[in-house]
Amino acid sequence: MWEAARATSAAPLIFEPFHIERHLLTVVDGALRLNNPIHEAISEADRIDESRGFGCVVSIGTGVMDIQSIPRSNVKMHQIAKTCVEISLNCEEVAQEFASSYEGRNLRNSHRYFRFDVARRMDAVDLVDWQRFNDIEAYVDQYLDRSDVNDDMKRCADALS
Numbered sequence: 103m104w105e106a107a108r109a110t111s112a113a114p115l116i117f118e119p120f121h122i123e124r125h126l127l128t129v130v131d132g133a134l135r136l137n138n139p140i141h142e143a144i145s146e147a148d149r150i151d152e153s154r155g156f157g158c159v160v161s162i163g164t165g166v167m168d169i170q171s172i173p174r175s176n177v178k179m180h181q182i183a184k185t186c187v188e189i190s191l192n193c194e195e196v197a198q199e200f201a202s203s204y205e206g207r208n209l210r211n212s213h214r215y216f217r218f219d220v221a222r223r224m225d226a227v228d229l230v231d232w233q234r235f236n237d238i239e240a241y242v243d244q245y246l247d248r249s250d251v252n253d254d255m256k257r258c259a260d261a262l263s
Contacts, residue, residue: 138196138197161216163220213260216255
């Protein structure tokens with residue numbers, strides 16, 4: 103499990119690709135193309151063994167982003183480019199789409215799908231801004247202190263055990 107989590111943090115241009123020796127596999131983060139690969143993971147699992155059900159699906163986000171709107175007048179090209187990048191990096195839309203799908207609802211209602219994602223302010227920390235670790239830790243701690251998140255974490259641990 104730790105290898106999967108580490109693999110998803112191998113963001114191109116910032117971190118080196120991650121090597122999983124026993125599988126002779128080198129992986130990088132999905133970045134702009136597949137920032138939330140939930141659909142690909144489900145499809146791959148079905149391709150391997152369609153008859154096997156899912157015991158538990160855990161999706162971990164990097165923080166819900168607030169997308170800034172583009173002003174209606176005097177629009178600058180860099181504002182359009184920045185908004186396009188923000189939209190392409192935002193994993194929340196894919197997570198919501200999956201959660202509202204038939205399979206996502208079925209997994210969620212049976213306590214076998216969990217999405218953990220710090221609700222706000224993480225988008226204010228750039229990926230390369232490692233010096234703000236204390237801020238990140240505070241945002242995550244605040245998120246984990248919520249009773250609904252705590253309940254989901256307990257359910258998730260039960261589903262995984």
